Amino acid sequence: MPTTLLERYFPVVLQAILAFAIGTLLIGASAILGKRVRNAVKNTAYECGMTPYGTAKERFSVKFYLVAMLFILFDIEAIFLYPWAVVFRDLKMFAFFEMLVFVILILAGFFYIYKKGALDWTAEELKPVQHKIHVDLMPADPVPSEKVTHAA
Amino acid sequence: MSGDTFFFYAFSALALLGGLGTVLLRNAVHCALALMTSLLGVAGLYLLQGAEFLFAVQIVLYIGGIMVLFLFVIMLVNLDQASKLQQFGRQTPIALVVALAAVAAIFSMLSKSAVLLPASVSLTPLTGGNTETVANVLFTDYLLPFELVSILLLVAVVGSVMMAGKRTE
Amino acid sequence: MPANFMPSAAEYFRFAPEIILTIVGTLVMILEAMTGDRDKSSLGYVSLLGLAAAMAAAVAANNDPGLAFQSMIIVDGFATFFRVLVLGVGMLTILVSTNYLSEAKANSGDFYALILFSVVGQSLMACANELIMIFIGIEISSIASYILAGYLRDDRRNNESALKYFLMGSFATAFLLYGVAWIYGLTGSTNLGEIRTVLSHGTAPTAMVGISAALMLVGLAFKVSAAPFQVWAPDVYQGSSAPISAFMSAGPKAAAFAVMVRVFYTSFDSISNQWEPVFWIMSLATMVIGNFAALQQRNIKRMLAYSSIAHAGYVMVAVTSHSAVGTAAVMFYLASYCLMNIGAFAVVTWMARDGEKFVEVDDFSGLAQKQPFVTAILTVLILSLVGVPLTGGFFGKFLVFKAAIDSHLMWLAILGLLNSAVAAYYYLRVLVVMYFREPGASTVNLPPVAGTLRVAMLVTTLGTIALGIFPGLILGFATQSSTLGK
Numbered sequence: 010m011p012t013t014l015l016e017r018y019f020p021v022v023l024q025a026i027l028a029f030a031i032g033t034l035l036i037g038a039s040a041i042l043g044k045r046v047r048n049a050v051k052n053t054a055y056e057c058g059m060t061p062y063g064t065a066k067e068r069f070s071v072k073f074y075l076v077a078m079l080f081i082l083f084d085i086e087a088i089f090l091y092p093w094a095v096v097f098r099d100l101k102m103f104a105f106f107e108m109l110v111f112v113i114l115i116l117a118g119f120f121y122i123y124k125k126g127a128l129d130w131t132a133e134e135l136k137p138v139q140h141k142i143h144v145d146l147m148p149a150d151p152v153p154s155e156k157v158t159h160a161a
Numbered sequence: 162m163s164g165d166t167f168f169f170y171a172f173s174a175l176a177l178l179g180g181l182g183t184v185l186l187r188n189a190v191h192c193a194l195a196l197m198t199s200l201l202g203v204a205g206l207y208l209l210q211g212a213e214f215l216f217a218v219q220i221v222l223y224i225g226g227i228m229v230l231f232l233f234v235i236m237l238v239n240l241d242q243a244s245k246l247q248q249f250g251r252q253t254p255i256a257l258v259v260a261l262a263a264v265a266a267i268f269s270m271l272s273k274s275a276v277l278l279p280a281s282v283s284l285t286p287l288t289g290g291n292t293e294t295v296a297n298v299l300f301t302d303y304l305l306p307f308e309l310v311s312i313l314l315l316v317a318v319v320g321s322v323m324m325a326g327k328r329t330e
Numbered sequence: 331m332p333a334n335f336m337p338s339a340a341e342y343f344r345f346a347p348e349i350i351l352t353i354v355g356t357l358v359m360i361l362e363a364m365t366g367d368r369d370k371s372s373l374g375y376v377s378l379l380g381l382a383a384a385m386a387a388a389v390a391a392n393n394d395p396g397l398a399f400q401s402m403i404i405v406d407g408f409a410t411f412f413r414v415l416v417l418g419v420g421m422l423t424i425l426v427s428t429n430y431l432s433e434a435k436a437n438s439g440d441f442y443a444l445i446l447f448s449v450v451g452q453s454l455m456a457c458a459n460e461l462i463m464i465f466i467g468i469e470i471s472s473i474a475s476y477i478l479a480g481y482l483r484d485d486r487r488n489n490e491s492a493l494k495y496f497l498m499g500s501f502a503t504a505f506l507l508y509g510v511a512w513i514y515g516l517t518g519s520t521n522l523g524e525i526r527t528v529l530s531h532g533t534a535p536t537a538m539v540g541i542s543a544a545l546m547l548v549g550l551a552f553k554v555s556a557a558p559f560q561v562w563a564p565d566v567y568q569g570s571s572a573p574i575s576a577f578m579s580a581g582p583k584a585a586a587f588a589v590m591v592r593v594f595y596t597s598f599d600s601i602s603n604q605w606e607p608v609f610w611i612m613s614l615a616t617m618v619i620g621n622f623a624a625l626q627q628r629n630i631k632r633m634l635a636y637s638s639i640a641h642a643g644y645v646m647v648a649v650t651s652h653s654a655v656g657t658a659a660v661m662f663y664l665a666s667y668c669l670m671n672i673g674a675f676a677v678v679t680w681m682a683r684d685g686e687k688f689v690e691v692d693d694f695s696g697l698a699q700k701q702p703f704v705t706a707i708l709t710v711l712i713l714s715l716v717g718v719p720l721t722g723g724f725f726g727k728f729l730v731f732k733a734a735i736d737s738h739l740m741w742l743a744i745l746g747l748l749n750s751a752v753a754a755y756y757y758l759r760v761l762v763v764m765y766f767r768e769p770g771a772s773t774v775n776l777p778p779v780a781g782t783l784r785v786a787m788l789v790t791t792l793g794t795i796a797l798g799i800f801p802g803l804i805l806g807f808a809t810q811s812s813t814l815g816k
Contacts, residue, residue, distance in 0.1 A: 013164075014165070014208070014209065014211070015164040015165070015168075018208065066239045066241065069236060069237045071237065071325045073233055073236075073237065074230075074233050074234060074237055074325055075321060075322070075325045075326065077229060077230045077233045078230060078317075078321045078325070079318065079321065080226065081222070081226040081227060081230060082314050082317055082318055082321075084221070084222060084226050085222065085310075085314060086311075086314065088218055088221065088222055089307070089310075091214075091292070092214065092292050092293075092295055092296030092299060092300075093296060093300060095290075095292050095293050095296045096293060096296040096297055096300060099297075100300060100301070103336060104300055107300060107304060107307070107308065110308055110311075111307065111308060111310075111311045114308075114311035114312065114314075114315060114352070114356060115311055115314060115315070117315065117356045117359065117360055118314065118315045118318035118319075118359075120360060120363065121318065121319065121322070121359050121360060121362075121363045122318060122322055123363075124363035124364060125322050125326055125363050126326070126327055127322045127326050127327075129327075267541070270535075270537050270538055270541065271538075273535070273537075301400075302400050303400075303402075303462070304337075304399065304400070305345075305399040305400075305402045305403070305463070306402070306460075306462050306463060306466050309454065309463075309466050309467075309470070310466070312352055312447060312450060312451075312470055313466065313469055313470050313473065315355075315356065315359070315447065316444065316447045316448075316470060316473050316474050316477070317473065319359060319440045319443055319444060319447075319477070320444070320473065320474075320476075320477035322440075323440055323477060323481070323483070324477070324480065324483060
């Protein structure tokens with residue numbers, strides 16, 4: 010039976026070393042053994058044989074960010090479920106009710122985002138409202154120049 | 162040098178070099194990857210202390226969730242222009258001096274006082290695995306903070322939908 | 331596992347205000363999601379009812395003081411006072427903001443839910459007995475405040491203030507957490523009472539205890555906008571919507587002061603010779619910076635922000651005195667300060683109107699001729715901010731400087747009084763502008779004062795006068811609770 014930390018986690022260390030070695034080997038071998046041709050055509054991006062046009066910097070919808078953010082919040086809830094599962098048998102109903110309270114509160118959050126349409130992937134988004142006022146963003150000098158344009 | 166010492170220095174080097182890389186590198190994606198490496202080093206340090214649960218949570222949550230979120234943001238916000246700008250402002254020399262002074266002060270303090278925990282405090286030794294111990298304490302003694310974390314998550318949910326959700330009018 | 335960790339009914343009763351607020355907040359959040367486009371003012375009234383119920387529960391919980399939840403929570407007079415204070419601040423904020431939000435077409439249930447959750451965090455800060463609970467309370471309150479600061483997401487001023495507040499606030503909380511970690515390493519516990527016991531043995535290295543206390547002080551001083559950590563306050567208060575500035579200048583500041591007093595008077599009692607000089611310098615710097623910077627401000631929100639920094643300086647003077655009189659002074663001063671500030675920001679909310687076009691001091695010209703009611707309200711509040719007798723502000727300053735003199739902080743008291751005199755200039759300038767200038771373009775189409783806003787203005791003004799004429803109303807309770815239930 011492995012006892013010390015090193016003995017118990019030796020497989021993990023071995024896998025890390027192996028992963029690092031394979032990655033280094035593949036990239037290193039191709040860098041050392043490959044041809045050294047460099048011209049403008051070779052440095053262009055690969056687009057399945059077609060000539061690339063435009064930049065890759067398209068505007069992404071902010072929905073992706075929202076989904077990633079919500080993933081983290083619910084992932085934290087899942088992380089709390091792991092240790093709870095380990096001691097559930099000892100604590101019985103008390104643990105059940107305390108996790109029930111926790112999950113119900115997070116469920117309320119889930120219900121909220123569902124109803125608000127944050128998970129609705131295909132809905133049309135409206136443009137932001139135009140400013141009615143143009144102000145200098147908190148100017149340093151005490152007399153700001155505010156151009157007030159009255160909305161219709 | 163025993164295995165533990167070697168791994169301690171290895172993980173600490175990973176954490177420190179990753180941190181330096183995050184601050185000094187130009188390309189934002191490189192900075193995010195350097196931060197991931199730094200967090201991996203910190204996770205390794207947790208493992209060496211015997212906090213296996215924290216090691217797993219650090220990798221799953223921090224690297225697998227939060228750093229991926231960072232990369233999402235870097236993708237959404239086109240940071241091409243940022244890498245061509247001047248990286249450090251006028252306050253760099255002063256900031257360096259202050260930071261080094263603070264580090265020197267902390268070092269001198271730590272080298273003088275070897276024993277941290279007073280003898281009057283007794284810590285109960287671990288019985289059973291680390292996750293089991295953490296769970297035992299978390300769901301009995303620290304029940305109230307655990308429930309309050311759900312409110313914190315609720316606030317984050319409302320905030321993120323409010324800031325990045327779709328407009329309804 | 332032993333079953334002695336099951337909380338008893340008495341413990342739930344002591345924690346009842348937070349439970350009520352959480353339930354009402356979640357309910358408001360769900361109702362907001364379910365009702366699509368209808369008028370959301372009713373959700374504001376639901377939140378008001380929730381806050382009132384929580385206030386009743388907090389007062390009732392004081393009949394049975396003690397610890398709760400494995401000594402995570404302590405309910406004593408000090409905690410009850412601050413709980414009732416932050417609940418009152420929440421109620422006044424909702425009254426001030428309903429009309430403003432309706433006009434900005436941003437009336438939404440999640441605003442009220444965020445206010446409720448932020449008040450939960452502040453209430454936790456008031457009654458916390460463990461460093462972990464303090465951290466969680468600070469985080470709940472702060473994150474809700476960051477979101478509220480950027481609530482009108484199309485207004486770039488809101489965006490800027492939310493970003494600045496968030497970045498600097500998270501950094502300061504990181505310092506706090508680092509200090510908490512060091513204290514845990516030095517003492518083996520995060521419970522305030524146990525830390526006090528271990529530190530009083532004197533075996534822990536004092537330099538490291540000092541550094542941990544300093545790290546925690548950085549985090550807490552940021553929250554109360556004490557110098558040299560006050561730089562965020564003017565920009566954040568100016569950029570956020572006026573009702574949110576009212577909320578941020580009152581509630582989180584009061585709760586953070588409660589934490590500061592409890593942590594430093596309980597846990598760090600044994601190293602008080604280390605932190606008292608630091609507090610001395612910080613309170614003097616805060617008063618000086620706040621007052622002298624406010625002299626040059628033309629924007630009324632920025633001026634009120636610097637004035638709130640100066641008021642934080644006065645409260646720090648009372649904290650420096652490290653006595654029971656000082657604690658009572660902190661409590662009384664924060665109560666009168668919250669009323670005064672919310673009232674002043676309520677007037678600013680009404681004057682600024684939609685889009686916050688009219689936020690200069692000069693925009694108040696000639697208001698006395700056009701709207702005598704609001705002018706009278708603002709006059710009383712400004713006289714209280716200056717510290718004229720018969721107002722709550724006067725008694726607050728009196729108690730603060732009395733506490734300072736009782737603890738032989740002569741120079742601090744003298745310099746503080748001089749600062750008060752300097753402050754009179756920029757406060758009275760507003761009065762001069764209102765009474766002795768001719769009305770300008772800003773007073774052409776004054777809207778009527780909405781019902782809820784009128785209630786808020788009257789409550790704050792009458793409260794300020796009541797505290798000035800009958801300070802015994804809360805001073806007796808404050809003095810009783812000032813021993814911090816050790």
